[in-house]
Amino acid sequence: MAGIYLHIPFCASFCTYCGFYSEVCPRQGTHTRYIEALGGEIALRRDYFKGQGVVKTLYFGGGTPSLLSPDEFRTIRDMLAASFDLGAVEEFTVEVNPEDVATCSGLLPALKEAGVNRISMGVQSFCDRHLRWMNRRHCAATAIEAFKKLREADFDNISIDLIFGFAGLEDKQWLDTLKRATGLAPEHISAYQMSIDPESTLAEQAAQGKYAEPDDEICAHQYAMLQEELEKAGYEQYEVSNFCRPGRHSRHNSAYWDRTAYLGLGPAAHSFDGNDLRQWNPSSLEEYCSALEAGNLPKGGEEHLTPDDIYNERIMLGLRTSRGVEKSLITDQGILEKAGERFRIPRDKFFICDSIIEDYLR
Numbered sequence: 301m302a303g304i305y306l307h308i309p310f311c312a313s314f315c316t317y318c319g320f321y322s323e324v325c326p327r328q329g330t331h332t333r334y335i336e337a338l339g340g341e342i343a344l345r346r347d348y349f350k351g352q353g354v355v356k357t358l359y360f361g362g363g364t365p366s367l368l369s370p371d372e373f374r375t376i377r378d379m380l381a382a383s384f385d386l387g388a389v390e391e392f393t394v395e396v397n398p399e400d401v402a403t404c405s406g407l408l409p410a411l412k413e414a415g416v417n418r419i420s421m422g423v424q425s426f427c428d429r430h431l432r433w434m435n436r437r438h439c440a441a442t443a444i445e446a447f448k449k450l451r452e453a454d455f456d457n458i459s460i461d462l463i464f465g466f467a468g469l470e471d472k473q474w475l476d477t478l479k480r481a482t483g484l485a486p487e488h489i490s491a492y493q494m495s496i497d498p499e500s501t502l503a504e505q506a507a508q509g510k511y512a513e514p515d516d517e518i519c520a521h522q523y524a525m526l527q528e529e530l531e532k533a534g535y536e537q538y539e540v541s542n543f544c545r546p547g548r549h550s551r552h553n554s555a556y557w558d559r560t561a562y563l564g565l566g567p568a569a570h571s572f573d574g575n576d577l578r579q580w581n582p583s584s585l586e587e588y589c590s591a592l593e594a595g596n597l598p599k600g601g602e603e604h605l606t607p608d609d610i611y612n613e614r615i616m617l618g619l620r621t622s623r624g625v626e627k628s629l630i631t632d633q634g635i636l637e638k639a640g641e642r643f644r645i646p647r648d649k650f651f652i653c654d655s656i657i658e659d660y661l662r
């Protein structure tokens with residue numbers, strides 16, 4: 301089994317908290333140049349899985365894949381299909397921005413036609429004041445309208461992202477966001493605690509004393525509210541930040557956590573051979589395009605994992621999931637609970653999982 305991740309490095313504006321690699325407001329023609337370069341990388345990497353892995357999941361992330369025009373989207377899908385056997389793909393996810401879904405009429409039919417069967421939409425909050433502070437392009441009403449449009453277009457596997465644990469978020473506002481999210485009944489919800497990414501505008505604000513993170517107890521309480529509300533609404537928690545209706549977990553992300561091979565295409569994308577080699581592309585659209593225009597793969601970086609690195613990855617990734625890790629990996633059970641033949645972090649300790657995991661690393 302294998303997966304392909306494809307990075308679309310464009311955003312119409314930058315969100316306050318975000319540190320992902322992306323270019324803001326691309327000039328006219330930038331997509332065309334990028335898509336041609338991407339075609340070059342796809343062709344040069346066509347043997348990446350060397351016949352060992354069947355591609356089961358596709359994931360277009362970013363950046364903002366929904367900024368692509370329907371034609372651009374079709375072109376990329378066709379380039380992938382020309383180099384990889386996509387006949388066994390079970391899950392094809394595309395990240396979308398609510399504003400694009402609400403305003404671009406051709407987008408959803410193009411996604412459907414290309415075989416996209418899962419949508420991940422960045423909602424983040426249902427409070428307009430907080431959305432403005434995050435510099436998101438949409439408001440709460442647009443997110444709800446976009447969700448309805450996705451349903452009308454027959455998408456039956458939708459994930460929405462939410463954010464908690466930022467200064468100014470009161471418990472009652474977080475509860476309101478959780479209730480409105482579950483009210484829409486998406487198949488999947490990812491919820492992340494706001495952190496200060498060093499590449500983000502928020503990091504600048506923090507350095508200037510204009511932003512301070514809330515206390516840990518506040519964040520822990522909001523995390524407990526998240527777990528409680530989603531459980532009440534029938535969602536299973538299958539990872540620290542991920543909740544789903546039964547059977548609707550993200551296959552693509554679950555494969556990352558199981559250390560399955562994946563190929564990452566586009567600037568800043570990471571690849572993993574399923575064994576001990578991790579590679580990444582440079583975080584620069586210019587470097588990426590210039591290399592491929594000269595017929596070469598862009599020079600990023602690579603890391604060969606030692607047996608200890610591999611062990612630590614299995615612990616770090618496995619213990620963040622509700623399945624946990626095989627018993628044989630653990631010598632001292634400590635705070636972990638037994639789940640069949642596996643050990644896992646008790647659900648009420650997920651909030652402090654990072655400090656627990658540290659105790660099990662080599």
Ligand code: SF4
Nearest residue numbers: 311314315318362363
């Ligand atoms: S959160 Fe998404 S839309 Fe916002 S800047 Fe980051 S990649 Fe772009």
